[in-house]
Amino acid sequence: xxxxxxxxxLDILFFCSIIIIIFxxxxxxxxxxxxNDNTTLKYDSDLxxxxxxxEIHFKEGYPISYPLFHYxxxxxxxxxxxxLNTSAIIILSLQKVxxxxxxxxxxxxxxxxxxxxxxxxxxAIIQFFISAIYVxxxxxxxYLGQGSPNLWHNPTSIMSIPFAFLxxxxxxxxxxxxxxxxxxxxxxxxxxxILSILxxxxxxxxxxxxxxxxxxxxxxxxxxxxxxxxxxLIPVIILVTMQFFSILHNGTTALNERxxxxxxxxxxxxxxxxxxxxxxxxxxxxxxxLLFYKQSRKNQYLMFSWITFAFSLIPFxxxxxxxxxxxxxxxxxxxxxxxxxxxxFSIIEFLKIQKIDCKHHDENILKNYPQETxxxxxxxxxxxxxxxLMKNHKEKIKIIVSWILLILHLxxxxxxxxxxxxxxxxx
Numbered sequence: 001x002x003x004x005x006x007x008x009x010l011d012i013l014f015f016c017s018i019i020i021i022i023f024x025x026x027x028x029x030x031x032x033x034x035x036n037d038n039t040t041l042k043y044d045s046d047l048x049x050x051x052x053x054x055e056i057h058f059k060e061g062y063p064i065s066y067p068l069f070h071y072x073x074x075x076x077x078x079x080x081x082x083x084l085n086t087s088a089i090i091i092l093s094l095q096k097v098x099x100x101x102x103x104x105x106x107x108x109x110x111x112x113x114x115x116x117x118x119x120x121x122x123x124a125i126i127q128f129f130i131s132a133i134y135v136x137x138x139x140x141x142x143y144l145g146q147g148s149p150n151l152w153h154n155p156t157s158i159m160s161i162p163f164a165f166l167x168x169x170x171x172x173x174x175x176x177x178x179x180x181x182x183x184x185x186x187x188x189x190x191x192x193x194i195l196s197i198l199x200x201x202x203x204x205x206x207x208x209x210x211x212x213x214x215x216x217x218x219x220x221x222x223x224x225x226x227x228x229x230x231x232x233l234i235p236v237i238i239l240v241t242m243q244f245f246s247i248l249h250n251g252t253t254a255l256n257e258r259x260x261x262x263x264x265x266x267x268x269x270x271x272x273x274x275x276x277x278x279x280x281x282x283x284x285x286x287x288x289x290l291l292f293y294k295q296s297r298k299n300q301y302l303m304f305s306w307i308t309f310a311f312s313l314i315p316f317x318x319x320x321x322x323x324x325x326x327x328x329x330x331x332x333x334x335x336x337x338x339x340x341x342x343x344x345f346s347i348i349e350f351l352k353i354q355k356i357d358c359k360h361h362d363e364n365i366l367k368n369y370p371q372e373t374x375x376x377x378x379x380x381x382x383x384x385x386x387x388x389l390m391k392n393h394k395e396k397i398k399i400i401v402s403w404i405l406l407i408l409h410l411x412x413x414x415x416x417x418x419x420x421x422x423x424x425x426x427x
Contacts (some may be wrong), residue, residue, distance in 0.1 A: 011117065016364035018121060022100050022128070024094040029152055029420060034085045041423030045263065047092070051084050055371035059345045065246040088155065093243050095158050100163045103127050103344055110301075110348045121350075124134040126406075127344060131413035132282040133405070138274070140162050142416045144427040145272030146282050147332070149340040150413065152278055153426050156200040157333050164203050164337050165344070168308070171211055174229075175219060182228070197236065201243050202238040202334035204236065214304050263320035275317070283309075285405040286346035292398040293353050302345040309338045331416035343409075 032043040034051070042156040046350075052071040063071050069091070076194055077087040104124035108117060115123075131144035141144045151157050170189040174182055197204050233252050268275040280287070288308075289296050297303055312334035420426050 014118070015121065018125070019100070020095055023093050023097050025421065026028060026096040027089055030089040030092045032423065033153070034089060037421065038423070043420075043423050043424035044425055044427070047088060047153075047155050050155050051088050055086055058172050063246065065243050066156060066198055066200050069155050069193060072159075074203055086247065092155055095162065097163070099158075099164050099340070100128055102162055103340075105343055105385055106165070106169070106349065111351055115351065123347060126410055127340070127347065129413040129417055130343060130406075130409040131416040132278070133284055133408045134412040134415060138277065138281075139272060141271070141427050142412065145268075145275075146278045147336055147339065148282075148413070148416060149343050150250065150417070151336055154333070154336075157202075157337055159201055160196055160199040160333075160337050161340060162190050163199060164207075164341050166192045167196060167203075167207060168301065168305060168341050168345075171214075172304060175215065175225075175300070182225075186228055186232060190236070193232070193236050197239050197243065197257060200333060201240050201339070202312075202315075202331070203337040204240055205315060206308050206334045206338060207235065208233065208240070210304065210308040210311045214307055218300065259322040261320055262320045265317050265329065267319060267320045267332070270327060271329075272309075279313075283342070285402065285409050286342050287397075288402045288405050289346045289350050289353075292402065293349070295353065296346075296349045299345065299349050299352075302342075302349050305338065305342040305345050309335065309342050312338045347406070350406075354399065 029043070030047065033045040033047045038044045050069060051073070051317040053062060053064055054074055057064050057067070057070060058074060062239070065174055069088075073084055073091050076082070076091060077084050080087075083092075097325065104120055107115075107120040108125045111120065131142065131148040131150060134142050134146075142148075151161070167189060170185050172194060173185045174189060177185060193204065193207070196207075211233075211279075214227065215222075215229060222249075265275050268278070272278040290306065315331040316329075316335050321330055322326065414427070
């Protein structure tokens with residue numbers, strides 16, 4: 001009994017320590033984005049401009065089209081009597097922690113009874129660091145041209161990512177439930193979508209067509225469901241439309257001076273000599289899961305993530321803002337917001353495919369291990385022996401390739417994070 005209490009206490013301490021570390025390293029990065037005055041270090045980001053927009057919005061009425069970040073830091077600043085700079089650092093660090101906790105809880109929820117909470121924590125840490133695979137001979141830039149599942153330089157996108165996770169989770173819950181439960185999930189999906197739009201509308205531009213296509217395909221002729229869903233989509237569409245015109249008229253820029261143009265791979269080609277290969281470097285691991293394992297296509301969470309990601313590529317590759325904002329890649333943020341969701345569900349499906357629970361396998365493989373071996377360690381040992389004894393070499397190769405790709409994403413992400421943390425620039 002005492003040993004169990006000690007273990008639980010140590011687990012809680014370990015969990016809290018990880019959360020504190022994530023908050024601290026996030027705060028360090030955002031602090032330097034605001035206050036660093038060393039010209040040799042590059043903590044480039046959009047944070048200071050957005051803090052400035054907040055100041056002039058409340059002083060001079062400067063219009064802000066998606067104000068969730070700006071209003072949040074302003075309210076926190078006034079409640080706790082701190083500067084907007086300090087408020088922004090705290091809010092973004094908390095958003096990083098919230099995103100991490102969502103990812104951890106997704107692993108814990110979908111892999112319940114398959115892996116321990118410690119391994120869920122390890123997976124969440126891996127997800128926290130992964131990035132596009134870095135190939136030096138192809139592109140000298142780690143981020144520019146490829147993108148990354150982990151953003152540090154754009155505060156409005158950082159604010160939006162948790163709502164992308166929640167919205168993806170909730171829409172599948174809606175489709176899997178009926179009656180009061182379905183209405184409950186519909187209400188929270190509506191709240192999540194509204195907050196997502198107020199944070200940054202790019203995710204919604206991909207989510208709206210993806211959700212409509214997904215529901216029509218997987219649930220044909222469910223007229224009552226269509227009616228319920230349309231009741232939350234109509235106000236969302238109205239809000240997105242209002243934002244669209246607000247962005248075009250933002251500030252002193254006239255509508256005819258800020259145009260949206262058709263641009264076939266134009267912006268992406270400025271940052272990559274081969275945009276499609278850059279895309280492969282970004283999604284190599286998730287794509288391997290989709291390609292290698294047919295059963296993964298039955299996972300509705302994963303498939304919805306893929307459909308949303310596909311719709312996010314349309315504005316990125318085919319549209320752009322004309323004029324001085326052409327190279328800002330403002331139509332690419334939807335892709336950046338969706339990709340961490342895609343990675344999370346791909347990792348979950350990958351672990352499910354490997355049958356980590358191993359309940360029907362021979363227990364004799366554990367006979368040479370001490371009795372005090374933990375249940376989680378037993379599962380890992382069994383899985384390793386099963387992998388070694390696999391007769392289907394094709395399946396073995398698929399698993400190896402997917403693991404290699406995930407490790408390459410992680411190693412590239414660690415390099416990407418090191419550059420950001422040490423002031424070498426995110427790009």
